[in-house]
Amino acid sequence: MRDTFIFMLLGISLSAMGCSRPTEAQCDQAFDHYFKVKMKGVPEVIQKVDAIKFESRRAEFLNKCVSNVETTVIRCWLDAETLEEIEACQKSNSIL
Numbered sequence: 274m275r276d277t278f279i280f281m282l283l284g285i286s287l288s289a290m291g292c293s294r295p296t297e298a299q300c301d302q303a304f305d306h307y308f309k310v311k312m313k314g315v316p317e318v319i320q321k322v323d324a325i326k327f328e329s330r331r332a333e334f335l336n337k338c339v340s341n342v343e344t345t346v347i348r349c350w351l352d353a354e355t356l357e358e359i360e361a362c363q364k365s366n367s368i369l
Contacts, residue, residue: 297335297338
C-alpha cells in the first residue's frame with residue numbers, strides 16, 4: 274500500500290546529535306495532513322472506513338514521531354501537497 278512508507282518512519286531513529294524534535298501537536302498535525310493528502314479524490318464513504326483503520330495507528334505514530342523525527346521533516350510534510358512530496362521530505366532528511 275502507498276501509505277506504508279509513513280509507518281516505516283516509526284521504527285527509524287536519527288543518529289545526528291542536536292536534532293530538534295517536533296512537539297506532539299506538530300506530529301498530530303502531520304498525521305492528519307498525511308491522511309488528508311492520501312484521501313484526495315477518494316469517495317467520502319471510503320474515507321470514513323479508512324479513517325477508522327488509520328486512527329488506530331495515531332498513538333504509535335505520535336510516540337515515535339516526537340522522539341525520532343526532526344522538526345524540519347514535519348514542516349516539509351505539512352507543506353507537501355502529494356504523497357510523493359511527503360515521501361521526498363523523508364528521503365531528503367535521511368529517515369527512510
